[in-house]
Amino acid sequence: MSATVVCGTPLEPTPLEPWTAARLGPPAGALTREAIERWQLARLNETIAWTRERSPFYRERLAGSASASLTNLADLCSLPFTTGADLALAPERFLCVSQSEVRRVVTFSTSGTVGKKRVFFTAEDLDCSADYFEHGVRAVAARGERMAIALPCERANSVGWQLAKGIERAGVVPIRCGLATDPGPLLDAIDREQPAAGIGLPTQMLALAYRADAERSAAFRNLRSMVLCSDHVPSSLVEAIRRRSGCAVFEHYGMTETGLGGGIDCEAHAGYHFREADLYVEILDPLTGAPMPDGCEGEIVLTTLSRRAMPLLRYRTGDLSRPMPGPCPCGSVLKRLARVRDRIGSSVALSASGSLTLSMLDEALFALPGVTDFTASIQSGKPSRLELVFSIARGCASPNEAAIHDALNMIEIVQAATRAGELAVSTTATCQPLEHPTPKRRIEVR
Secondary structure, eight states, rough: OOOOEEEEEEEEOTTHHHHHHHOOOOGGOOHHHHHHHHHHHHHHHHEEEEEEEHHHHHHTTTTOOOOOOSSSSGGGSSOOOOOHHHHOOOOOGGOOGGGGEEOEEEEEEEEEEOOOOOEEHHHHHHHHHHHHHHHHGGTTTTTOOOEESSOSSTTTTSSSHHHHHHHTTTOOEEEEEEOOSSSHHHHHHHHHEEEEEEOOOOHHHHHHHHHHTTTTGGGGSOOOOOEEEESSHHHHOOOOOHHHOOOEEEEEEGGGGSSSSOEOOOTTSEEEEEEETEEEEEEEEETTOOOOTTTOOOEEEEEEESOOSOOSSSSSEEEEBBBOSOTTOOOSSSEEEEOOOTTTTOOEGGGGGGOOOOOHHHHTTTOOOTOOOOHHHHHHOSEEEEEEEEEEOSSOOOOOOOHHHHHHHSSSHHHHHHHSSSEEEEEOOOOOSSOOOSSSOOOEEE
């Protein structure tokens, strides 16, 4: 398969493709869908057997399954789902190794789950994630270049620590900046170290781009790419970063349950390429559990293929995406998923007018000049009240009421609700970084 040519230069296939080919070892190094699916079927059967033997949770959960092994990938749908509530209720019952083999335990809570989830990793599991980071980073930085990591790096085996370990293997020099709520120190570090790439939270990197632009800083003279991770990525935010920084923007999708790394887009910026040697991805109807056809949105359901400590079978992420039809313009045969915009159950009803999602607000409000972040909450009443608090980049004027009104009117549901008298909007602006009540941004309901 040939790659698309852009401005006279052919796009490079995602670096995950040769890595996947090396993992599978197909004849002559040619990666095909058939080879990937054979590998996945074999690893699925190994994982099922491993969990039946070792995990008390899956030994009970799979007791009623008709077959001990799958004959094809479609047979996976006969197995029951695993949920976040399962992880929160009894995480130790998922363990397939002794506690002495566990090298990292991540404890966290997410919206919609009662209690805290715990995910266990062996040294081998962590090394596999570092291997993924090693190859994924090659899309954004070359050997000998530097990469700023604006993620937690202090604790051993934290996400930033694992990323630094992986990119060092690729010959890229990690600059451990840590999670930066204030773009000032991060901008100083970039100005001092002159990295070619950076990685951080979407709103954090947007604030950085505004700060550099406002100060006409020389910090970005070598920075040519940014990776956005750890939260949903609105297209309007990506466009604002590109416009302000001049950088290519890559998007990464992953979570603790995927082993931190999941999928990343390529130079074509046409969907996430997944680490298909380690994860099997289904996109299913959230209500029926039936597979969704290409182009149709459904829930991302993941099965791990190489994890030893805590494999997960058909794990319901709650995130919504759609399979991308056809081959990627970069020429890769790896499957792609569209940008994740929303989660199941994250929409908020606006009376008879319909439901509002955070992605709707994101696309409208991050397009406003100077907005680097916002919180949104709905207070019920007659009318309901949408309260917006904006974080404004230093040196930028706050958007006026007319501009905010025009942006919100781009959302049909908001426009209909306000015209019907079912919704009132109040806004506040600050130059301070905003604190969000949950690890990922969402609309709060009061």
